[in-house]
Amino acid sequence: MHSAIDLSEQPGATEVSSFVILPPSGAFRAAEALRGIEAFLAERFPGLAFYANGDIEPFDGDYKLIPIVGVPGDEPDSIRMLNSPSDALLRAIDAALKLFRPAGLAVN
Numbered sequence: 001m002h003s004a005i006d007l008s009e010q011p012g013a014t015e016v017s018s019f020v021i022l023p024p025s026g027a028f029r030a031a032e033a034l035r036g037i038e039a040f041l042a043e044r045f046p047g048l049a050f051y052a053n054g055d056i057e058p059f060d061g062d063y064k065l066i067p068i069v070g071v072p073g074d075e076p077d078s079i080r081m082l083n084s085p086s087d088a089l090l091r092a093i094d095a096a097l098k099l100f101r102p103a104g105l106a107v108n
Helices: 031-044 087-099
Strands: 018-022 049-052 064-067 070-072 079-081
Touching: 018 031, 031 049, 031 087, 064 087
Parallel strands: 018 049
Antiparallel strands: 018 064, 070 079
């Protein structure tokens, strides 16, 4: 699992470019599956960063996508808010998430 998310690559960014992916229960939480979903999405959405994390309560359903909208600000202990991603981008990522299944799991 990622213990930290590095947003230093785009210090002057104004748009969201990083997302946390929360996997549902079962095989979706295996370390291989978490790294696989990150690579799968990074290949389809160049320039965006994805961080899969299974350290939450298991849930039924499909992956959950969380845009990282707050990043460290210029002043110590400050947070700078980024512009939310477009609905079209969120729908495209959601559609890609529905296509990914860890090895051994069928696509519904």
